[in-house]
Amino acid sequence: xxxxxxxxxxxxxxxxxxxxxxxxxxxxxxxxxxxxxxxxxxxxxxxxxxxxxxxxxxxxxxxxxxxxxxxxxxxxxxxxxxxxxxxxxxxxxxxxxxxxxxxxxxxxxxxxxxxxxxxxxxxxxxxxxxxxxxxxxxxxxxxxxxxxxxxxxxxxxxxxxxxxxxxxxxxxxxxxxxxxxxxxxxx
Numbered sequence: 001x002x003x004x005x006x007x008x009x010x011x012x013x014x015x016x017x018x019x020x021x022x023x024x025x026x027x028x029x030x031x032x033x034x035x036x037x038x039x040x041x042x043x044x045x046x047x048x049x050x051x052x053x054x055x056x057x058x059x060x061x062x063x064x065x066x067x068x069x070x071x072x073x074x075x076x077x078x079x080x081x082x083x084x085x086x087x088x089x090x091x092x093x094x095x096x097x098x099x100x101x102x103x104x105x106x107x108x109x110x111x112x113x114x115x116x117x118x119x120x121x122x123x124x125x126x127x128x129x130x131x132x133x134x135x136x137x138x139x140x141x142x143x144x145x146x147x148x149x150x151x152x153x154x155x156x157x158x159x160x161x162x163x164x165x166x167x168x169x170x171x172x173x174x175x176x177x178x179x180x181x182x183x184x185x186x187x
Contacts, residue, residue: 004161011160012095015153029151032144033119041144042126046071049134063133070181071129074174078125082169083118090115095156109157117158120149120166121173128174145170 019025032041046068092115127145131138149167152158158166 008159008161012153012158015150015160016156019154025154029147029154032147033151033155033157039122041148042075042122045126045130045141045144049130066181067129067133070177071126074125074129074177075122077177078121078170078173079118081173082116082121082166083112086116086169087113087118092159092162095159109155114158115162115165116169117149117152117162117166119152120145120158120163121170123148124167124170125174126170128171129178132174132178 019029049067091113094109094111094114123145124142127138127141130141134141145167149163152163153160
């Protein structure tokens with residue numbers, strides 16, 4: 001087990017120094033990392049998609065309602081599992097609170113537990129649902145999810161494995177919701 005923890009520390013240190021620690025990158029990654037801002041980013045994307053779909057086909061369609069419902073269900077379920085349930089089961093300290101670990105950044109991270117990253121989980125849950133409904137721009141949604149997830153490592157709020165676990169959790173929850181929807185309600 002100590003091998004996995006040491007590898008996690010090593011990868012976290014490596015990734016947190018991938019970009020120079022300067023004011024530009026601190027502001028850039030802080031933008032993607034602040035809890036309220038990342039929720040607003042996804043909400044704006046959802047509203048823009050519904051708005052542009054409505055311009056093509058006036059009126060809110062069943063597809064729009066299904067999209068908003070599945071997006072909300074995936075996002076909220078993922079948030080609940082990652083932030084409320086799993087963090088309180090694993091109770092892993094954040095890198096900035098762990099005395100065995102040193103991070104250069106002084107970004108203000110939450111004081112709750114670290115594993116899994118709820119930011120990464122909800123980002124990939126959102127990206128997976130958006131990519132399913134808007135295949136043309138799926139790369140864009142996953143880039144936003146990667147930036148949100150990486151920002152947590154860069155700012156010293158999460159370890160590498162916290163982010164990987166969150167990414168997998170968000171992706172799997174969304175895929176299960178999409179498959180369940182397809183099985184019971186068709187495409």
